[in-house]
Amino acid sequence: MESRNRADLARALYAALAAGDREQLDALLHPEFTGRTAEGMPFGIGGDHDSPTAMRRNGWGRIARHFEARAEPEQFLDLADGRLLVTGRYRGHGRQGGAALDAAFAHLIAIDQGRIKSLEQFTDTARWHDAAGRLRTVLLDFEGGVATLRLNRPDKGNAIDTGMAADLAEAATQIAERSDVRAVLIAGNGPNFTVGGDLSLFAGTAREQLPSRLRRMIDSYHLAIERLTSIDAPVVAAVRGGAGGGGLGLLCAADIVVAADDARFALGYSALGLTADGGNTWFLPRMVGMRRAQELFLLNRRLTAQEALDFGLVSRLAPSDAVEDEAAALAAKLAAGPTRAFGAVRRMLRQSFETGLSDQLDAERESIVTASATDDAQEGIHAFIAKRRPRFRDE
Incomplete structure (x- = not known):
């Protein structure tokens, strides 16, 4: 040529x-x-x-x-x-x-x-x-209605430092601002989901500076947790290797957690003389019960994957090499669902622990009445009658 x-x-x-x-x-x-x-x-x-x-x-x-x-x-x-x-x-x-x-x-x-x-x-x-852009320690990808948020400090066990906390807050904000996000997948690069807070950061910070540094870091991290729990889109977490400390807040913020059958879970705060962050004192009593939460915090008990499943900390187990594929398939399935209805259910489930039965019944009534006016509800009803798969599109 x-x-x-x-x-x-x-x-x-x-x-x-x-x-x-x-x-x-x-x-x-x-x-x-x-x-x-x-x-x-x-x-x-x-x-x-x-x-x-x-x-x-x-x-x-x-x-x-x-x-x-x-x-x-x-x-x-x-x-x-x-x-x-x-x-x-x-x-x-x-x-x-x-x-x-x-x-x-x-x-x-x-x-x-x-x-x-x-x-x-x-x-x-x-x-x-x-x-x-500003993201350096996490990867954020949008495809097919799924936002994939991937922790990306594999050489540090995806430990959360000031930079990652800020990146998580920014990524969660971007996810919350996009109307085309219908599901979120959270995973980690490397062999671990996250080992929790970056202890080298704690050890390398002067004593008088540590409280202010922790405050800034945790403010950002907690903003990320709040954003991920407030959106309509359901959240799936894929956990391989270790998941620990405040990092457990990310999988607690998820609606479905797929864990490797050799994954490990621990809080670790008591061994450091620290208390909790990441929403763990709120999530864990609701997920695993008060007695088990007390044991996890006070005795620093470490859980195997099977124990985490038995406790109710994770939803299902899979072989390590299949975890992300299974979690991604679940995220894709959820992305094809009625996103606005999912969001209402997510909120009602969270508030149910603080709401009396009468108030919860009122909330359910108002929520389903509101949902009935959406295009997704009409599509779901007609698809059921026609015995076909619904095509939900509401954003």
Whole structure:
């Protein structure tokens, strides 16, 4: 193929990506296409993609979900090995309010039989991180009505420090502000869900400074817990490895918890001479009962996954390598449900421990009357009569 035609093919690829033209992309990409995005890209974008579908979904698709950006090619150079080298700049901005994106790129493109067979990306990933916004220690992804919130300090056991607490508050706020979020999935990168508070932060803070640092950190963390419990969208947590301390508040805020059958749970406050945070003194007596909560706090009892299931701390167990798949399937199922009705039920269940029966009956009456006027209720009723699956869409 002539150099001019190779360059034209590459230009067509950039135009199709800028326009989001799926049909054109399908025509341009070879059936055996493979892609590689630069390691170190934010939001888990970097890595190998072994098919056109994988590249669209996990490479270009993730970029589109987190950035308003386009590749602007500037130079096209034929290489001795037959590939095309394209250099230029990515320009745009992150969708979470970061700096403007202006990052150089180099793409190595291989072409076979008039179609693009591979693309390898090199770029200044630091510029992408600057544009990604304020989130540094968590990953937040929106797809198919599901917001996936992933703790991302795997080398520290996803321990919660000041930065992560602030990121959790920001992520929970973004989730709460989006009307298209119909379910939330919370998980952790690495072998642990979260070990709880970052003890190295506590130990490395001067005694006179620790109270104010803890106050700021916990204020942010508690805001995240409040936001996650106040939204209509139900929350699913996927727990692998250890879950401890204040980090238990995240799984307590969830409606359904899928835990690995070898997961471990502990509070640990008494061993540190500290009291509780993360809403644990509110959630745990309601979930496991007062006597069991007292034992967990005062004796620092550690629970196996089976014990956590027996206590009512988690909803179900799964093999470690299947936990996230099962939790994601549940989140997708919930995302197809009546979100506004789910939200009303979430609120009534929480208030039921402080509300007398008469008041709770009143709340149920008003809630179901309100729900009956929604499009989702009409769809659910008609689908039931027609013996078909309902298609809920209310936001």
